[in-house]
Amino acid sequence: MDNKKPAKKLAERVPMPCQPPKERAHNFDEVALGYTGEMAMKEATRCLQCKNPPCVTGCPVEVPIKDFIHQLAAGNVEEAYRIIKTTNSLPAVCGRVCPQEHQCEGKCVLNKKDRPIAIGRLERFAADTNLKDHRTMPENIRPDLPKDAPKVACVGAGPSSLTCAGVCAAAGLKVDIFEALHEAGGVLIYGIPSFRLPKEIVAAEINGLHDLGVDFKLNHVGGRTIEIKDLLKDYDAVFIGVGAGLPIFLGVPGENLVGVFSANEYLTRVNLGRAYNFPEQDTPCFPGKHVTVFGAGNVAMDAARTALRMGAESVHIVYRRTRAEMPARKEEIEHAEEEGVQFAMLSAPVRFNGDENLNLVSVTLQKMELGEPDASGRRRPVPIAGEVYDLPTDLAIVALGTRSNPILLDATPDLKLNKWGYIEADENTGETSIPNVFAGGDIVTGAATVILAMGAGRVAGREIVRRLKGEKIES
Numbered sequence: 001m002d003n004k005k006p007a008k009k010l011a012e013r014v015p016m017p018c019q020p021p022k023e024r025a026h027n028f029d030e031v032a033l034g035y036t037g038e039m040a041m042k043e044a045t046r047c048l049q050c051k052n053p054p055c056v057t058g059c060p061v062e063v064p065i066k067d068f069i070h071q072l073a074a075g076n077v078e079e080a081y082r083i084i085k086t087t088n089s090l091p092a093v094c095g096r097v098c099p100q101e102h103q104c105e106g107k108c109v110l111n112k113k114d115r116p117i118a119i120g121r122l123e124r125f126a127a128d129t130n131l132k133d134h135r136t137m138p139e140n141i142r143p144d145l146p147k148d149a150p151k152v153a154c155v156g157a158g159p160s161s162l163t164c165a166g167v168c169a170a171a172g173l174k175v176d177i178f179e180a181l182h183e184a185g186g187v188l189i190y191g192i193p194s195f196r197l198p199k200e201i202v203a204a205e206i207n208g209l210h211d212l213g214v215d216f217k218l219n220h221v222g223g224r225t226i227e228i229k230d231l232l233k234d235y236d237a238v239f240i241g242v243g244a245g246l247p248i249f250l251g252v253p254g255e256n257l258v259g260v261f262s263a264n265e266y267l268t269r270v271n272l273g274r275a276y277n278f279p280e281q282d283t284p285c286f287p288g289k290h291v292t293v294f295g296a297g298n299v300a301m302d303a304a305r306t307a308l309r310m311g312a313e314s315v316h317i318v319y320r321r322t323r324a325e326m327p328a329r330k331e332e333i334e335h336a337e338e339e340g341v342q343f344a345m346l347s348a349p350v351r352f353n354g355d356e357n358l359n360l361v362s363v364t365l366q367k368m369e370l371g372e373p374d375a376s377g378r379r380r381p382v383p384i385a386g387e388v389y390d391l392p393t394d395l396a397i398v399a400l401g402t403r404s405n406p407i408l409l410d411a412t413p414d415l416k417l418n419k420w421g422y423i424e425a426d427e428n429t430g431e432t433s434i435p436n437v438f439a440g441g442d443i444v445t446g447a448a449t450v451i452l453a454m455g456a457g458r459v460a461g462r463e464i465v466r467r468l469k470g471e472k473i474e475s
Contacts, residue, residue, distance in 0.1 A: 013115050014043040021338040025308050028194045028276050031335060032096070037077075040125040044073035047117050050109060055119060058107035060455030061087045061094075061163070065104060065119055072122055081130040084123060089166035090159065090205045090454065092131060093188060095124025096197050098451045099329055131204045143213045149174045150468035153235040155222045155408070158186020159450045160441030160457035161241030162209060167461025169212040171469060176235075178220040183272060186243055188450070190272040191264075191299070193306050196332075199271075223411035228437060237436045237464045240423065241457060244442035246405045249398055250294060254352030259286065259360030263295070263303045263399035270306050288395020291315045292363055294349060295399035296326040301333065303397045304341045315341045316391060320348040320368050320381040346370075348381065350388060352396060362390045402447050422446055430460030438464065 017033040018024070024031050035043065053066040064083050071080035084091045100106070100120035108116035152168045154161040157179035165175045183189050185202045210216070220226050222242055231238050247262035249255055266285070269275045273283025291307040293300050296319040304315045317336070319326060322345050326333060337343070347365040355361050367387035370379035404421045416424045416433035423432055423439045430438040440456025442448060 010110070010113060010115060011042075011046050013046070013118055014039050014121075016118070016121055018335075021335075021340075024195065025305075025339040028309055030198050031195050034128055035121055035125045037075075037125075037129075040072055040077075040122055041075060043118050044069045044122055046110070046115075047073065048109065054107040054109060055104040055117070056107075058103040058105075060103070060451045061458050063088050063091075063104075063123070068126065069117065069119070069122060072126060077126055077129045078133075080126045084126055087458070088123075088454070089163045089209070089458075090450075091123050092127035092201045092205055093159070093197060094451055094454070095120050095122075095127055096201070097188075097192060097449075099449055101330065103451065128201075131201070142211060143172070145172065145174050145213060150236045151176070151234065152237045152239065152464055152468075153178060153231045154239045154241060155226070155228070155231070156180070156186060156240065156242040156441075156443075157184035157206075157216065158241055158243050158441060158453065159188065160453040160460075161186070161239060162206070163454040163457030164239045164241065164438070164440065164461040164464070165214045165457075166209055166212065167458055168464055169209065169214050171465040173465065173468060175214045176217055177214060178217045178222065178226055178231075180219070180221040180242075181272065182218050184216050184218065186241075190268040191302070193267070193271055193302050195305070195309070196302065221407065223408035228408075228412045228415075228434070232434075232436070236468050237438065239430075239457070239460055239464070240408070240432070240437065240439040240443060241441045241453070242405065242408055242443050243453075244402045244404045244422070244447055246403050247398065248400045248403060250349055250400065252349050252351050254354060254360075255398075257352050257354040257358055257360040259288065259394055260352060260396045260398070261286065263293075263299050263397050264402065266303055266397050267299070267306065270310065276310065285310055286395055287311070288393075289313045290392050291395045291397065292344075292391060292393040293317045293397045293399055295319070295401075296321075296328055297399065297401070298328045298332055299401075300397075300399035301328045301336045301341075303399050305336050305339060307395065307397070308339055308341065312395070316344050316393075317341060318344045318347050318349065318363075318365060318391075320346065321370065321378065322346060325378055344391065346381065348383070352393075353390070360394055360396060361392070363393045363396060364388055364390050402442070404443060404446075420446065425456075425460075428459070429463040430456060431463065436467070 047069045055065045068080040068083040104119045105116040151174045154177045169175045188202045247264045274281035275283045275285035291312045293304045346368045350364040353362045367384045368381040371382040374380040425439045438460040441453035
């Protein structure tokens with residue numbers, strides 16, 4: 001007689017409610033609508049509460065995932081949020097844009113059954129609930145720091161700097177953030193569209209840093225209006241988190257035609273310049289009707305989906321490999337396809353074609369096939385002889401990645417750079433070749449994810465606190 005107990009049936013992962021595709025393709029409201037309290041508790045109760053949770057090892061900022069989910073399952077949302085904030089300065093952001101499927105959720109033991117806990121969605125729920133519940137809190141809760149409090153300058157106001165600033169400010173250091181643009185947030189503001197990351201969410205997270213005592217000094221360009229050597233005269237430590245915003249282009253004929261943009265410029269005009277609200281806002285956007293986007297990462301998906309919302313009649317993503325090799329998040333690819341973006345796979349641009357006025361009218365594409373693996377381990381795309389075709393295009397957006405902007409680097413010759421032109425920084429402390437100058441994020445790693453940049457900011461922030469206050473942060 002078999003006395004074995006039947007295996008406990010694993011509950012289904014709670015789906016995320018979203019705007020219908022046909023509606024959301026024409027507005028900039030957030031696509032994913034978030035969990036209700038009931039949904040969040042139901043999903044949280046799926047967590048196995050592992051004794052040694054592997055999910056934490058997949059999180060670059062080491063959020064105590066098991067602990068915060070346990071509190072959510074018990075209905076203690078405020079305590080769940082407090083636990084998340086011990087290591088994560090921007091949980092409402094991370095819950096939306098982190099590639100959890102490759103990080104925390106990718107390590108979840110339930111991932112083996114293809115049903116990992118929806119850690120990102122639960123993090124978002126806890127953060128959003130806190131932001132909503134505390135919207136009317138008094139603004140004047142900034143700490144009174146002593147006049148001799150150690151001072152830290154962060155150059156750039158993107159994810160790495162914001163995280164470093166949060167760690168330092170929470171430890172009682174005086175922190176100033178210098179930002180080149182007129183609005184803080186870095187890529188969170190100019191790069192990621194509001195239908196994925198609403199601007200009011202970024203503003204709320206930044207307000208939380210202001211409440212900690214962080215001051216933001218906008219319109220300060222590192223390497224021009226401020227220099228590292230001058231900051232070191234007034235600050236005890238400097239953190240460089242300026243990102244890597246110099247776009248990479250295709251290098252094919254016709255790339256200077258009217259209508260060819262980098263994804264950086266296109267998305268900055270729409271997101272930072274609020275071009276989607278023109279003429280109420282001052283920044284217009286190029287009015288493409290037949291749009292072609294080159295690349296297959298998250299930025300390419302953002303550009304393609306933005307073009308649809310800006311009124312394009314057709315949007316194609318051109319990629320020289322197959323869908324299986326696309327580096328964008330699976331969710332973003334699916335959302336783009338649902339909204340009407342078309343994919344031209346195994347195709348590569350040969351040239352851009354213009355009319356007599358140098359306006360872009362089409363792009364010539366070369367059909368490709370996959371050959372032997374290249375250095376990255378992926379099969380190398382090779383051209384199929386004689387198979388080319390023209391795709392009508394009046395707006396082309398190049399989303400092939402970015403490299404380091406030389407403005408700050410050229411003005412700081414003592415900074416040691418690697419062979420790719422990025423800052424060399426100690427991976428354990430974030431310190432550069434200049435004593436007490438730290439760096440993190442894309443300016444060190446090259447273009448990567450928001451959460452990896454935050455992880456670097458946290459490493460540097462902890463080391464700065466240790467040096468300036470003689471305190472080691474254990475969390």
